[in-house]
Amino acid sequence: MMELKLKALAKINLGLDVLRRREDGYHEVRMIMQTIGLYDRIVLRKTRKPGIRVKTNLYYLPENENNLVYQAAQLLIDEFGIRSGVFIDLQKFIPVAAGMAGGSSDAAAVLFGMNRMFRLGLSREELMRRGVRIGADVPYCIMRGTALAEGIGEQLSALPPMPRCKVLIAKPSVSVSTKFVYENLKLDDATRRPDIDSLIEALHDGNLEGAAACMGNVLENVTIPNYPVIAQIKEEMIKGGALNAMMSGSGPTVFGLFAEDKLAEKAYQKLRRGDLAKQVYLTDIYNNAGKRV
Ligand SMILES: C[C@@](CO)(OP(=O)(O)O)[C@H](O)COP(=O)(O)OP(=O)(O)OC[C@H]1O[C@@H](n2ccc(N)nc2=O)[C@H](O)[C@@H]1O
Numbered sequence: 001m002m003e004l005k006l007k008a009l010a011k012i013n014l015g016l017d018v019l020r021r022r023e024d025g026y027h028e029v030r031m032i033m034q035t036i037g038l039y040d041r042i043v044l045r046k047t048r049k050p051g052i053r054v055k056t057n058l059y060y061l062p063e064n065e066n067n068l069v070y071q072a073a074q075l076l077i078d079e080f081g082i083r084s085g086v087f088i089d090l091q092k093f094i095p096v097a098a099g100m101a102g103g104s105s106d107a108a109a110v111l112f113g114m115n116r117m118f119r120l121g122l123s124r125e126e127l128m129r130r131g132v133r134i135g136a137d138v139p140y141c142i143m144r145g146t147a148l149a150e151g152i153g154e155q156l157s158a159l160p161p162m163p164r165c166k167v168l169i170a171k172p173s174v175s176v177s178t179k180f181v182y183e184n185l186k187l188d189d190a191t192r193r194p195d196i197d198s199l200i201e202a203l204h205d206g207n208l209e210g211a212a213a214c215m216g217n218v219l220e221n222v223t224i225p226n227y228p229v230i231a232q233i234k235e236e237m238i239k240g241g242a243l244n245a246m247m248s249g250s251g252p253t254v255f256g257l258f259a260e261d262k263l264a265e266k267a268y269q270k271l272r273r274g275d276l277a278k279q280v281y282l283t284d285i286y287n288n289a290g291k292r293v
């Protein structure tokens, strides 16, 4: 197999709670992860010339070892002494630095693809264990679907799939670094925390409205005071009929869940015409096979 075409799907966090700060600066989390239908396209090609070459359609993304796809390829080349080279063509559609695990999902796709291309024989779990060296969200991006993520995000348990609904995505043009958000999170009694257990219960019941009502992201305590546009987008989605709307990951992307396709389409058009967010998408919930539910 000389060439593989891969899709790297984005995620949203239906719930995100932080339990404590560890000695090494990382945080122990409890998050509900969900794959959605927004994706980057990756073409992975085997080359006779050794080494890794990366090409992307976004001028501001690195094409060297700072790109997470480069790191994913390097990891397997080193461990397995792979002698051919690889060319990775990365076409980005997932908003960058947005809280949607775009880079992590690209890395996950390359790990998955190289495992097949070079017949390394690694199981999904073995790939996941390697992925965490690249980023806390990489193991989940290999697993996909609906999952509870604990530890720093790498301890995963599958959950019953999120019921079908429309997902409206809006990314305002502000940049927020994940590191900044975690560093500025205060975990005192005044902090509003989501109830992750109730969210899990609603998923077990297949209850969309119940799950939406339990959504919450503790990191909004840091980002909303700094970027009020996030709260404005949430309000607009809820006014437009969303069951609920919330920031994904460390932000600044906001997503809204809609039970009715028509309302979702209307809210999508309105946000696209307005000026709260430049990048606006309407998509669906995806499962762990990378298919729409
Ligand atoms: C917030 C979340 C929620 O899914 O996602 P994004 O907003 O990035 O999509 C994740 O916890 C982000 O995971 P990821 O983006 O893979 O993190 P990494 O690259 O490993 O770490 C970036 C920085 O975030 C902080 N970090 C990350 C994960 C974690 N559990 N605790 C942390 O404190 C650390 O300061 C670290 O230096």
Ligand SMILES: Nc1ncnc2c1ncn2[C@@H]1O[C@H](COP(=O)(O)OP(=O)(O)O)[C@@H](O)[C@H]1O
Binding pocket: 061, 062, 066, 067, 068, 069, 090, 095, 096, 097, 098, 099, 100, 101, 102, 103, 104, 106, 107, 178, 249, 250, 251
């Ligand atoms: N393949 C990649 N896609 C996107 N960003 C990447 C990639 N490789 C490295 N990066 C760097 O990682 C940073 C955050 O990436 P991204 O995964 O999009 O955000 P988030 O973790 O918020 O979902 C960017 O600033 C970018 O420079």
